[in-house]
Amino acid sequence: MKIKSPKDFWSGLMFIGTGVFFVIWAVVHYNMGTAVRMGPAYFPVLLGGLLVVLGLVIFLGSFALEGPAVPRFNFRPLILISLACVLYGYLMKPLGLIAATAALVFVSAFAGHEFKWKEAIILFVILMLFSWLVFVRGLTLPFPLCPDFVANCPIR
């Protein structure tokens, strides 16, 4: 058997995997109920089953029909952009808005084609001021500005 359509091969596998997981998890953990009084597992099992069937059709079709190859993954922007968002979220509480914004701007700027410290710093300052004025002062979102351990934050 030769895979003729790699895109369908992988997307089929992805759908089968998700479908199987949802069905098994639902059957094991939740009550099925009956058609009249559906339990919490009923709808997920129905949908998961549908997804498995569709995934199988796509998967098997990938051996029969010619299709395009999967384009190469570009891991640098993928990882750095995702990391930048996650850092922002998890740094906000312990370190405050300033540090979180800095982490996001510098890590994401690093994902681009060219990285210049000067540009990134200017961008950070502008975005920091904007976030502070619009979101903290203007919309009064309760973000901490400084890290936890700084007792008297100079800006509010």
Add this chain to the structure above:
Amino acid sequence: MELFANLWMGFGVAVSPINLLYAFIGCILGTLIGVLPGIGPVATIAMLLPITFNLNPLAALIMLAGIYYGAQYGGSTTAILVNIPGEASSVVTCLDGYQMARQGRAGPALAVAALGSFFAGCVATLVIAVAAPPLAEVALKFGPSEYFSLMVFGLIAATVLAHGSLITAVAMVAWGLLFGIVGTDVNSGVLRFTFDIPELSDGIGFVIVAMGMFGTTEIILNLEMKEKREIFTSKVKNLWPSKDDFKQSWPAVLRGTALGSALGILPGGGALLASFGAYSLEKKVSSHPERFGKGAIQGVAGPESANNAGAQTSFIPMLTLGIPSNAVMALMIGALMIQGIAPGPQVMSEKPQLFWGLIASMWVGNLMLVVLNLPLIGMWVKLLTVPYRYLYPSILVFMAIGVYSLSNNAFDVLIMAVFGILGYVCAKLECEPAPMILGFILGPLMEENLRRAMLLSRGDPFVFISPSKPISLAFLIASLILLVMVGLPAIRKKREEVFVEET
């Protein structure tokens, strides 16, 4: 005339200073993100949703609606001047608009696009005002089985009209439906698929998923490509189209408006489909099809009118049935729910000011957009010279703030990143995210209506196709016809042509 009385009342509400201000903000933002490639209305509206919590419902809707149709105006500017679609729905405008710009006729192309959009916007506003009330009347009689079948129809139609493989699109819908039911089951109180993570007990936030799959994914994909822009800024001198241009473009504007209005109402329709359809139509009816792709003004006038008309009429199913026809409308429903308004046919009778005010604001907004886009075109063109490496960190900051502020929780930002990665994988595998988003928002609604329908029928699955429920039966037959039609080889080829030919 009740219609005019209602519209009059709507205008009364829409022109209050505060609502005018929000319409203006929406139109400016819409034009801005329309002009800038790499950020679309879905991500923008998702970003602004948390902020609308502080506004009154009408002001929120007016602003968000302005972003959607404003983006249709802005998108054409980038398409014509840079040959990059500022918005997905202006992909076809690149073909002839850019050629016109190269021939030194960027001005007329921009003017025809804006004026055509304005005309289409006016007509579409009227179409909504005329078509929505009777539809809502019918929808008030819907029971759970009718709603379930309607959602099936909507989802099927959305997959048929999405591009790429049909079966993949259906699988994406099922995927979305499954993700949609994560959280507390309303009937039994059981926590489903939450894996003991307390943040998941309320389900995965729709806004977060939309921002991940349409926002971060888009940025990652854009960063893969090298920046290359060639802008015809110096040539935008003479804006006014010649007499000949007018003569050639007005029939195209009329056809585009009619087609766009019709396609916008369909589930899965909206601006994107409308512009593709209109371009094919113009090419077909033209006596000089060979001129298309070489700077035919009809190739700009038709699709640009159509995408604006489609953007506006896609509000009809959302306002009357409470069913979103595309990802933007799904977010609008989210906006209504944030305000504590249950979307559905009762909105029109219970909140007439909201309903008619929104419709009237669309006309006002269109007027603002013509002013924003024609005399001020130079300002938007300048924006295009801002390199993407300044833009994307800024977009990311706004997305991260927006998601974090939903519940001051880092976990939400993590989920956004996860869906960003998922969206990237889907893009590589040519799985469309739009059907998934629709499934995601409809998941809990569908389950609820399925349960109720089955309870009422005592577990008889044939209730959906019984003659005592003609509306439900009709929806299911229509879905079946759609599926069969797309399955037929001849039509499948046609469908592929419509989407492939132009890109």
